[in-house]
Amino acid sequence: MVSTNAARDAEIEVLSRKDFTSDQEVRWCPGCGDYSILTQTQRLMPELGIPRENVVFISGIGCSSRLPYYMNTYGFHSIHGRAPTIATGLKATRPELSVWVITGDGDALSIGGNHIIHTLRRNIDLQIILHNNEIYGLTKGQYSPASPLGKVTKSSPLGAIDWPLRPLALALGAEATFVARSLDVDPHHLVETLRQSYEHKGASFVEIYQNCNIYNDGAFEDFTAKEVRADRILYLQNGEPMIFGKAEDKGIRLKGLKPEVVELGKDGITEKDLLVHDETLEEPTIAFMLSRMEYPDYPVPVGVIRAVKRPTYDDLLGEQIEGAITSQGAGDLDKLLREGDTWVVD
């Protein structure tokens, strides 16, 4: 829908992926999942029909946070964990800009955890793209807050003893209005998920499972490998029953307060018994349940988990200013300076 805006609007020059590629050499390790995310982002941009000068990528620190250098847009590679704060200030003063926050699991969930939750609850109209590789890559291989319990790394030679965070559950707990997940190895799904995050008015949170082939190679391979993906990934479609499997023969139904994997046709189970995905549900219980479904107990849900409408911080701030000007008149500085008791000295 938005993708055709560019063509429709003669005022906007039609751009291509090349127009969004900067002249800087990409310096990620060969084979890194970040390449795919960069490519899909560059592919998506011209389809959104936004003038290039109105796009801003803001990042923190980490491998993923190098991405803004490779986008030929405005960009700000900031400091560890703080990208959402810089994006907040920019969007609060320049709401017409399209602002994207690029972050990783260490940047967003550890050092910048506070900013992530508050940016989400405020519902500032921006996109937070979290490259989750479940490891610290740039600092050469320590466990992250998303690493599984027992993960052996340089800083956890006997296995990590930190219980991991689930990024989507955290986002839901922080009252996020848009929560989604995608995979670096599924370009089509990735670009569509990024598009949906852009189309959502408010703070969008997208977790991308991204392979770090140097320090955590194959972390997601058990369910993302091409040959097993259909059986181990649940592609969520709004309004559709939760069905997965190569033969589309498996589904998710609710048993009490827990999800249950069932086989269609077995024991008389039909599509009607399955949960139907509704991303617009205000009540976040099902979304929370989906955010905690993990392989091998369940297929891993990807796609848009939640997308609900709520006023954005930037709109509300603008409305308060407009409202004050409407009710009190535009500020008159010289009048303000002369308010209260004044007296004249001759």
Added chain:
Amino acid sequence: MTTASRPTELPEVIDLDRVTIRFAGDSGDGMQITGTQFTRTSAVFGNDISTVPDIPAEIRAPQGSLPGVSAFQVSFSSYDIYTPGDTPDVLVAMNPAALKVHLADLPRGGLIIVNEDEFTPANLKKAGYEANPLEDDSLSAYTVSKVPIGTLNARALSDLGLSAKDVDRSKNMFALGIMFWLYSRPLETTIKFNEEYYGRRNPKVAEANITTLKAGYYYGENTEMFAQHYHVPKAKLAPGLYRNITGGEATALGFLTASKLADRPLFYGSYPITPASDILHELASYKRFGVRTFQAEDEIAAIGAAIGAAFGGALGMTGTSGPGIALKSEAMGLAIMVELPLVIIDVQRSGPSTGIPTKTEQGDLLQCMFGRNSAAPLAIVAPATSSDCFEMAIEAWRIAVKYRTPVIYLSDLYLGVGSEPWLIPDTEGLPKIEANFATDPATFQAYERDPETLARPWAVPGTPGLEHRIGGLEKQNITGNVNYQPENHDLMTRLRAEKIQRIANDIPELEVFGDEAGGDLLVLSWGSTFGVNRTAVQRARAQGKSVSQAHLRYVNPFPRNLGDILHRFKKVLIPENNLGQLSLLVRGEFLIDAVGLNRVTGRPFTIGEVEAKILEMVD
């Protein structure tokens, strides 16, 4: 001072036409309102004034207890004054605890007016008195006037049909009425205040306050409780329209004015912290001026958002106190690296750590100078008086925008809460602040510098053809691409330092109060100690001493003639409310043997202690 409200000729002789009153009572007794009303009346009457409140740290300490005492000191005079006075001439004590806390500051012979109704056994015990000081001879060194303020107030309001509690709330106005009579003040300003402030919402309160205010005034007149009353004539201030202003108000108005002069919206990111929160409150009320305030989740988010706003072309600003500066350090380094305009307010309080949040100090100077990793210079300005806050707020933005640099606006609690008359400027006459955004893609290079200021272009998102990336990594000179080459890093480090140093070419030279050509002693001061040092120097000069003062409002870089001035004097004294931070900088940079006068009591210096040190050094 360069603030317009100050006449350039200062009296060399200390006039006696000055009175200092301290109102003290329980935090529920309305002492701040009483003091403020006395101040407004005196200001409108035409005296020069200077005030300082003393508010307890606890929000609601137990009634009648020592920690619950709240006070407000106002000094008013017929000449130009710079401080709210060392010691009060009059202490108004609304209960035993107030007497106990403040008596030590009252010189022998001072006047005490007490509300004797409150000197009950229970209240005396709460204040730690074993015997009633009104009944023994412990106050024999003072003139004590015992007034049953509670009873008289209740009698004055007996016909209004108010509850006993509401009646009691008005008793501060009775006390104020007495003071108005004693110092021949008109009642109109306070009557008008009550009509306007309470009139619409609670006319009964307005009526009660006005009735008892008059009753207090007539009580003074009729009972002849004092042998005489006093008159402090009008001061000779520069002509123009005046208002009374606190440092906090002047700061907020100064930043608002900077926004108008730059024609850029003001964005203020802040996390609540004493004593900086008042600036957030004030700016939050300026929505009709397009001011966007953002109460952040923490100090780091507050500065991050300000940097984001600056990236987008707004006047991005953040404000805090010392502990918050510590948290913002990394982001300040980022702002230095990306070379964007930014103003950081530090309203200093006692530290380290949480310290004493409601007491003043000048302990953050070195933190502001050096508290970042590696070489990370930025500009620092420090207002000298409450009304100077207005001018220095505009200066902070002028420098930040012109040099594309973070600027710290280094104030303190004492400046923020103190008040004085302010000659209101006409903003149309103030020089504009030019943002000069980059717009030309043909010539744009993100780190190409202005040859004079070394400022880089301010290229804001939304400008076609100027898409570029900035960040905390070292940048190549001119292009702004990431660059780790050794020689480039050395060059960029020097360029960042040189840019800040060049600001010295763009600020006023330091002025000497006293002997321009030099002399025995120079008192070098900075920030809020201006008034006390100026008065102490005046007193020493009145005694024929060769003592002068130079006061720094620009702390980094220093005014370019500072070294020259320092070398004209045999001795240099640097009084600071810290253990010698400016001294360290001055000694290091100019290799002179500056002597420090250093006190960190949480209170400003007294004129007396600075004067004593001056005399010790020149005698």
